Amino acid sequence: MGAKTMTTQYDAIIIGTGQAGPSLAARLANSGRKVAIIERKLFGGTCVNTGCIPTKTMVASAYAAHMVRRAGDFGVVTGTDVSVDMKRVKARKDQISGKSRTSVEGWLKHLANCTVYEGHARFESASVVQVGDLRLTAPQIFINVGGRASIPEMPGIDQVPYLTNSSMMGVDFLPRHLVIVGGSYIGLEFAQMFRRFGSEVTIIEQNSRLIQREDEDVSACIKEILEDEGIHVRLNAKCIAVSKPEDEIVAHAECETGDPEIAGSHLLMAVGRTPNTGDLGLENTGVLMDKRGNIEVDDFLRTSAPGIWALGDCNGKGGFTHTSYNDFEIVAANLLDKDERRVTDRITAYALYIDPPLGRVGMTEAEVRKSGRKALVATRPMTKVTRAVEKGETQGFMKIFVDAETKRILGAAILGTGGDEAIHSILDVMYAKAPYTLIQRAVHIHPTVSELIPTMLGDLKPL
Numbered sequence: 001m002g003a004k005t006m007t008t009q010y011d012a013i014i015i016g017t018g019q020a021g022p023s024l025a026a027r028l029a030n031s032g033r034k035v036a037i038i039e040r041k042l043f044g045g046t047c048v049n050t051g052c053i054p055t056k057t058m059v060a061s062a063y064a065a066h067m068v069r070r071a072g073d074f075g076v077v078t079g080t081d082v083s084v085d086m087k088r089v090k091a092r093k094d095q096i097s098g099k100s101r102t103s104v105e106g107w108l109k110h111l112a113n114c115t116v117y118e119g120h121a122r123f124e125s126a127s128v129v130q131v132g133d134l135r136l137t138a139p140q141i142f143i144n145v146g147g148r149a150s151i152p153e154m155p156g157i158d159q160v161p162y163l164t165n166s167s168m169m170g171v172d173f174l175p176r177h178l179v180i181v182g183g184s185y186i187g188l189e190f191a192q193m194f195r196r197f198g199s200e201v202t203i204i205e206q207n208s209r210l211i212q213r214e215d216e217d218v219s220a221c222i223k224e225i226l227e228d229e230g231i232h233v234r235l236n237a238k239c240i241a242v243s244k245p246e247d248e249i250v251a252h253a254e255c256e257t258g259d260p261e262i263a264g265s266h267l268l269m270a271v272g273r274t275p276n277t278g279d280l281g282l283e284n285t286g287v288l289m290d291k292r293g294n295i296e297v298d299d300f301l302r303t304s305a306p307g308i309w310a311l312g313d314c315n316g317k318g319g320f321t322h323t324s325y326n327d328f329e330i331v332a333a334n335l336l337d338k339d340e341r342r343v344t345d346r347i348t349a350y351a352l353y354i355d356p357p358l359g360r361v362g363m364t365e366a367e368v369r370k371s372g373r374k375a376l377v378a379t380r381p382m383t384k385v386t387r388a389v390e391k392g393e394t395q396g397f398m399k400i401f402v403d404a405e406t407k408r409i410l411g412a413a414i415l416g417t418g419g420d421e422a423i424h425s426i427l428d429v430m431y432a433k434a435p436y437t438l439i440q441r442a443v444h445i446h447p448t449v450s451e452l453i454p455t456m457l458g459d460l461k462p463l
């Protein structure tokens, strides 16, 4: 950087336009501050371009295909074989995701007091950020750089064409056999949707069950749901190498049972996420990271360097769109509203968008047991939920844990039709810090999945 390069002064610099950056830029700019926001690739980041929005759009196409195949179950007569036009699936996805991207871009570019820079941002010091040939400085800098698919080092990985959640977005054809390394949230969503599009699908998971983070009964039920649709699930199989003999791709697994060579036409790596913090020049700032590259933050999302905050996936505190957006709310409330909001105010909540979906809040059963507290549990299969029966979607179950002394809800899982929505009545009561009896006295609408939550709570038993 030449000595003559001008440095432009701002009140705030935001790096990344994910789920926290743009809203924070708008709040800061609307409060009269001079703001710079920097994006090196696609406006809107992961959720909008390669994460939630496009995948859930594709999940919807896959659900449509599934329901057409099941039409006879409902007395509906359809034509011959169902086939999926992947070019149209992709076009629909591109249209919906593209609209979100251009809307974020347009919003930022027309925002008064805000300047948009397109390029890679790198810290030169704790208060100076370089973008190409430009230098920007501000007393407050907010990092919202997100993450990317982790690619483990293994023999052959450099020689074999593999897909990630990002390159999957370009797939406009039907893979003959999609081999997915990683049986967690991202892997499972792609597995079911491509099976429903018509691909043969194999999931390779090194652990003894799918989505290890969930309880065993949840993992087992999800495995059954996926296997019922013809997905091959290989557990206790650690992918240790990949190769490409002729027109196949082979994943080599360390396993005690089953074939150690799993061949397919395409390979998707879905083994976790890596924060985009390695090329930010953080070594010039005093911002500390943990072993995984997550930026260390306190309860207010302040990093170890004064004047620098980290929001979203790069701080390792959430990993979801709603947690990244909540990070924005926390920072804005503390800086602009004199409202002391904290990360620890947040209750764990997320969904897995296979069909039927899994809605999750609070602690798992394993976490409740580990906590050693006296707890109560109630469960209900979806076969005993009228709405699920009427819809012909009775897979799954729900369960809930309550503290035996305080009567507060500790956690819940709804794996079943509408589970991603119904879980919110539980979540809101948890936020209200109210006893579970509040839900029991509420009159829920019939027929819904939610109406059985009070009924289920009537069956609480010691855990």
Ligand SMILES: Cc1cc2nc3c(=O)[nH]c(=O)nc-3n(C[C@H](O)[C@H](O)[C@H](O)COP(=O)(O)OP(=O)(O)OC[C@H]3O[C@@H](n4cnc5c(N)ncnc54)[C@H](O)[C@@H]3O)c2cc1C
Pocket: 015, 016, 017, 018, 019, 020, 021, 038, 039, 040, 041, 042, 043, 044, 045, 046, 047, 048, 050, 051, 052, 053, 055, 056, 119, 120, 121, 122, 144, 145, 146, 147, 165, 186, 276, 279, 280, 311, 312, 313, 314, 319, 320, 321, 322, 323, 324, 353
């Ligand atoms: C396949 C998939 C499905 C998902 N589904 C869901 C879901 O259903 N629900 C849910 O809640 N979450 C889901 N997620 C997670 C969700 O997408 C992320 O948690 C969310 O996008 C939050 O990201 P973020 O705000 O931290 O940053 P991101 O959205 O990742 O954005 C970071 C931005 O920073 C930019 N950037 C990075 N480094 C620099 C730099 N040095 N200079 C300039 N710009 C930079 C990047 O280009 C990017 O645009 C999914 C993720 C994946 C991969």
